[in-house]
Amino acid sequence: MNNSQPILKLENINAFYGQIQVLREVSMTINEGQITCLLGGNASGKSTTLRTISGMLIPKHGRIIYQGEDITGMSTTKMVERGISMVPENRRIFSRMTVKENLEMGAFLRQDKQNIRNDMEKMLDLFPRLKERLKQLGGTMSGGEQQMLAMARALMSRPTLLLMDEPSMGLSPLFVQQVFKIIEEINQQGTTIFMVEQNANMALSIADYGYVLQTGAVVLKDTAHRLQNNSMMRQAYLGET
Amino acid sequence: MNTSEHKTINNIQQDLLKCIRIGVYAGIICIFVALIGMVEKFNSRDIISEVISMGHTLLVIITLSGTILTIQQFRQISLEYKHSSNGINYLWELLVGIFTGLIISSILAIFVVFINEIDIRPIFINASPTLLTILTFDKDIYTATMNLLVLGVVLGFIGTLFLNLPGKLRLLLIAGISSVIILGMFQDIITIILSKDGWPKILLNFLIDKNGVSVTASIVIFILIVITTSIYPYLPTAYENTMRLVAIYHSINLRISMYIMLAITLLLRIYWFIAISDKNLPMLPLCREGYITTNATLGQCAIVVYNQFNNVTNLFANSTSIINLIITISELILVGSISYSIISILWKSLRKTKSYNTNNLSELEHQTLIIKTKRNFSIVMGSALLLSLPMLLGVFPSEVLVNIGIYMLMGFGLNIVVGNAGLLDLGHVAFFAVGAYTTALLTSPRASLELGLSFWAALPIVIVITGLTGILVATPVLRMRGDYLAIVTLGFGEIARFLFLSDWFKPWLGGAQGIIKIPPISIGSIEFIGPHRIYYLIILFALIALFISVRIKDSRVGRAWMAMKADEKVAETMGINTVYYKLLAFGMGAMIASISGAIFATKLGTIFPHSFNVLVSITALSLIIVGGIGNLTGVIIGALVLVGLPELLREFSEFRLLIYGTLLIVMMLLRPEGLVPKSNTNTMIKDQDLIQDAWVENSTIYSHVKR
Numbered sequence: 001m002n003n004s005q006p007i008l009k010l011e012n013i014n015a016f017y018g019q020i021q022v023l024r025e026v027s028m029t030i031n032e033g034q035i036t037c038l039l040g041g042n043a044s045g046k047s048t049t050l051r052t053i054s055g056m057l058i059p060k061h062g063r064i065i066y067q068g069e070d071i072t073g074m075s076t077t078k079m080v081e082r083g084i085s086m087v088p089e090n091r092r093i094f095s096r097m098t099v100k101e102n103l104e105m106g107a108f109l110r111q112d113k114q115n116i117r118n119d120m121e122k123m124l125d126l127f128p129r130l131k132e133r134l135k136q137l138g139g140t141m142s143g144g145e146q147q148m149l150a151m152a153r154a155l156m157s158r159p160t161l162l163l164m165d166e167p168s169m170g171l172s173p174l175f176v177q178q179v180f181k182i183i184e185e186i187n188q189q190g191t192t193i194f195m196v197e198q199n200a201n202m203a204l205s206i207a208d209y210g211y212v213l214q215t216g217a218v219v220l221k222d223t224a225h226r227l228q229n230n231s232m233m234r235q236a237y238l239g240e241t
Numbered sequence: 242m243n244t245s246e247h248k249t250i251n252n253i254q255q256d257l258l259k260c261i262r263i264g265v266y267a268g269i270i271c272i273f274v275a276l277i278g279m280v281e282k283f284n285s286r287d288i289i290s291e292v293i294s295m296g297h298t299l300l301v302i303i304t305l306s307g308t309i310l311t312i313q314q315f316r317q318i319s320l321e322y323k324h325s326s327n328g329i330n331y332l333w334e335l336l337v338g339i340f341t342g343l344i345i346s347s348i349l350a351i352f353v354v355f356i357n358e359i360d361i362r363p364i365f366i367n368a369s370p371t372l373l374t375i376l377t378f379d380k381d382i383y384t385a386t387m388n389l390l391v392l393g394v395v396l397g398f399i400g401t402l403f404l405n406l407p408g409k410l411r412l413l414l415i416a417g418i419s420s421v422i423i424l425g426m427f428q429d430i431i432t433i434i435l436s437k438d439g440w441p442k443i444l445l446n447f448l449i450d451k452n453g454v455s456v457t458a459s460i461v462i463f464i465l466i467v468i469t470t471s472i473y474p475y476l477p478t479a480y481e482n483t484m485r486l487v488a489i490y491h492s493i494n495l496r497i498s499m500y501i502m503l504a505i506t507l508l509l510r511i512y513w514f515i516a517i518s519d520k521n522l523p524m525l526p527l528c529r530e531g532y533i534t535t536n537a538t539l540g541q542c543a544i545v546v547y548n549q550f551n552n553v554t555n556l557f558a559n560s561t562s563i564i565n566l567i568i569t570i571s572e573l574i575l576v577g578s579i580s581y582s583i584i585s586i587l588w589k590s591l592r593k594t595k596s597y598n599t600n601n602l603s604e605l606e607h608q609t610l611i612i613k614t615k616r617n618f619s620i621v622m623g624s625a626l627l628l629s630l631p632m633l634l635g636v637f638p639s640e641v642l643v644n645i646g647i648y649m650l651m652g653f654g655l656n657i658v659v660g661n662a663g664l665l666d667l668g669h670v671a672f673f674a675v676g677a678y679t680t681a682l683l684t685s686p687r688a689s690l691e692l693g694l695s696f697w698a699a700l701p702i703v704i705v706i707t708g709l710t711g712i713l714v715a716t717p718v719l720r721m722r723g724d725y726l727a728i729v730t731l732g733f734g735e736i737a738r739f740l741f742l743s744d745w746f747k748p749w750l751g752g753a754q755g756i757i758k759i760p761p762i763s764i765g766s767i768e769f770i771g772p773h774r775i776y777y778l779i780i781l782f783a784l785i786a787l788f789i790s791v792r793i794k795d796s797r798v799g800r801a802w803m804a805m806k807a808d809e810k811v812a813e814t815m816g817i818n819t820v821y822y823k824l825l826a827f828g829m830g831a832m833i834a835s836i837s838g839a840i841f842a843t844k845l846g847t848i849f850p851h852s853f854n855v856l857v858s859i860t861a862l863s864l865i866i867v868g869g870i871g872n873l874t875g876v877i878i879g880a881l882v883l884v885g886l887p888e889l890l891r892e893f894s895e896f897r898l899l900i901y902g903t904l905l906i907v908m909m910l911l912r913p914e915g916l917v918p919k920s921n922t923n924t925m926i927k928d929q930d931l932i933q934d935a936w937v938e939n940s941t942i943y944s945h946v947k948r
Binding site: 054056075076077080081085086088092094095096097101104105106108109153154157 | 797800801803804808811814816817
């Protein structure tokens with residue numbers, strides 16, 4: 001898999017919240033068609049990395065290169081236009097809109113109505129749960145269903161790169177397994193996935209490549225398989241002594 | 242002593258404390274309304290002529306609510322500590338009620354004795370001898386105090402009794418009594434309307450006595466309302482069944498029957514008025530003298546129409562004729578649709594059994610048809626009623642309606658900013674003012690520009706300029722949200738007023754003198770002077786604004802706003818350009834408000850900076866909140882309640898802000914979602930779903946929905 005093309009490259013990113021430096025010289029490469037996961041403890045800068053990529057936070061130094069184009073400092077809207085879509089942390093679906101409306105919101109920038117309809121059917125095949133609840137208000141669904149809706153909503157923009165912020169957060173173990181299975185499925189259909197995750201075991205089991213952040217700096221990077229066997233990794237994150 | 246006894250004693254203490262607390266509160270409220278002059282002011286009018294005055298009603302209502310509140314709280318407590326038997330419970334409840342009533346009345350009695358002994362007028366100007374007469378019922382102080390105490394006991398008793406009535410009976414009583422009170426409160430406006438030509442004088446004489454609703458009328462109305470309320474639960478089903486029948490009739494020949502009905506009414510009307518002048522023709526039974534006089538205005542209109550059939554060229558020469566024509570047409574639609582539905586029901590009920598079989602409709606199609614019929618029916622009835630209102634009500638109520646309309650228009654504009662896009666804007670008056678001032682500048686020949694454009698030429702310019710102002714104001718506040726945005730927009734609103742007032746702009750905008758001689762709006766030779774004509778303009782623009790608001794809500798733009806309101810960050814990750822949509826919201830809101838301002842300017846003919854104070858913004862915002870944020874029906878109802886009521890209730894006008902505040906607090910406590918909460922619109926959504934389903938059944942695109 002090493003021969004696949006890099007789709008997104010972070011080059012020496014330094015990001016700040018006011019005066020506080022959160023990311024220090026972070027460099028990463030996300031390869032096309034792969035699942036890359038970003039691991040790390042609390043306050044290690046995982047979510048900030050995602051925020052930086054999605055354009056919500058503009059880094060002070062460093063460059064973000066997407067498909068050969070420098071997209072540093074570009075607005076989130078333009079990122080979506082270029083095919084970067086995001087599943088935000090804690091789902092954050094539109095709770096007062098129905099499932100169908102939520103999905104339609106995901107395709108906001110697209111004009112091709114027929115394809116949107118087809119995609120919606122695809123989503124409903126991928127997430128059969130949503131099909132049953134098409135007219136239900138988003139906020140009245142369970143956490144797992146909301147996570148699925150958030151993923152489906154992000155996919156509705158036909159992204160080439162899907163960013164996911166802690167897809168397993170607050171879900172029952174059974175749902176976590178289901179969610180990860182679906183993530184794998186999405187990836188197999190050709191979407192590159194970059195996800196931030198606390199559940200290192202689960203994440204590494206489906207990922208191709210992994211990065212580990214610690215206090216804002218990359219301390220480990222390797223293929224997922226090797227990371228799983230890395231002794232330091234096992235001690236720090238995989239719960240082995 | 243064992244624990245249960247201990248609990249009971251504890252319980253009694255608690256109950257007594259509660260009585261005293263609520264009693265004292267209610268007593269203080271009584272004194273408060275007396276001292277601010279409400280009682281005295283209200284007392285000038287009787288609810289029921291020479292039986293009870295409005296001032297007394299106010300005090301009675303406060304006392305009754307006090308006792309009822311205590312007993313309700315008492316019931317909550319007694320749910321926790323169950324008393325031994327129901328009988329004791331009732332007795333205890335009665336005691337609690339009477340005790341509270343006694344406390345309230347004794348506080349009032351002490352107050353009466355106090356202002357009788359000590360003159361506090363230098364401090365409280367309203368503690369006048371008149372107030373004393375009202376509170377003592379013109380008796381000497383000893384009997385008055387005794388009377389008050391006895392009254393308190395009686396009211397406490399009534400309150401308890403009232404709460405112990407079965408729910409249905411209580412509802413009937415509330416409906417009956419409150420409708421009599423409402424009638425009494427609105428007696429002024431009713432007198433004005435009914436004394437207009439065209440309404441039978443008997444009705445007025447029957448309803449209103451010297452200084453309030455007559456005793457017989459109040460009894461009759463009480464009984465009528467009680468009867469209506471008791472059959473009310475069956476009305477929706479009746480309506481549903483009626484509509485079902487109408488729908489079937491519709492499906493056979495909708496348009497033709499409608500036209501036939503219209504034609505028949507029209508012909509009848511023309512015949513009536515030929516018959517009056519021509520004695521040779523036989524009078525139809527419906528054309529009796531009485532009917533003609535009650536419809537004198539209608540009659541004149543019909544004659545105008547009749548004449549114009551002969552002389553079409555004359556149609557535009559007489560400016561009033563167009564208005565009359567509108568009125569006549571609307572009345573015809575009204576009469577036509579009513580008779581149409583009655584006949585169609587009769588028609589169907591006669592051949593009831595056959596009709597269901599002859600129609601090969603699926604249940605879903607049938608449902609859709611009923612919904613559509615309902616919609617058509619309400620549109621026809623509603624528009625006919627809307628169009629004939631100024632004719633039915635006369636000049637003063639039309640003036641009130643115009644004011645309501647102006648605020649309603651502004652409310653529609655503000656609703657786009659606050660309700661749709663979720664941006665709390667407290668300075669909407671700025672756009673209203675810019676609209677008014679731009680109109681004045683462009684149309685008034687006396688304004689500095691000396692352009693003297695016609696209203697219709699100026700309107701597009703006004704809209705564009707105000708829209709740009711909206712965008713200009715929005716640009717610096719793009720990053721703000723919630724409270725911060727509210728404060729900043731509040732500032733903008735005030736800045737606008739000060740700019741209009743400033744010396745700097747005085748050469749153009751006239752400073753405190755404002756701009757005068759704004760010509761009225763005209764179409765051809767018809768000038769829109771007077772509220773009963775401006776009303777039609779307001780209706781026109783309000784409908785346009787309503788249409789835009791409804792359409793935009795479900796459009797791409799509306800969705801973007803909805804998403805932005807729910808979660809700005811996530812909206813951005815959907816690819817929504819929040820900057821653009823925020824500016825758009827402000828721009829559109831400003832545009833709609835500018836139309837409102839333009840009409841306001843032409844209506845008054847003169848504008849001053851002082852007309853555009855912060856209260857206008859607050860009223861516009863309150864009417865949205867009272868109605869239910871983001872809800873268009875809510876805007877309409879909010880405008881009716883918040884703008885209409887204070888205009889109609891003369892006694893209230895002094896205490897308008899007090900009542901606003903109380904109303905807002907009560908609203909926030911009891912119905913935080915507004916008078917028309919979202920749940921009420923669910924039936925509408927259901928209807929839409931049904932129509933969608935019917936469509937889906939016939940289309941293959943949404944095949945997955947069917948599964």
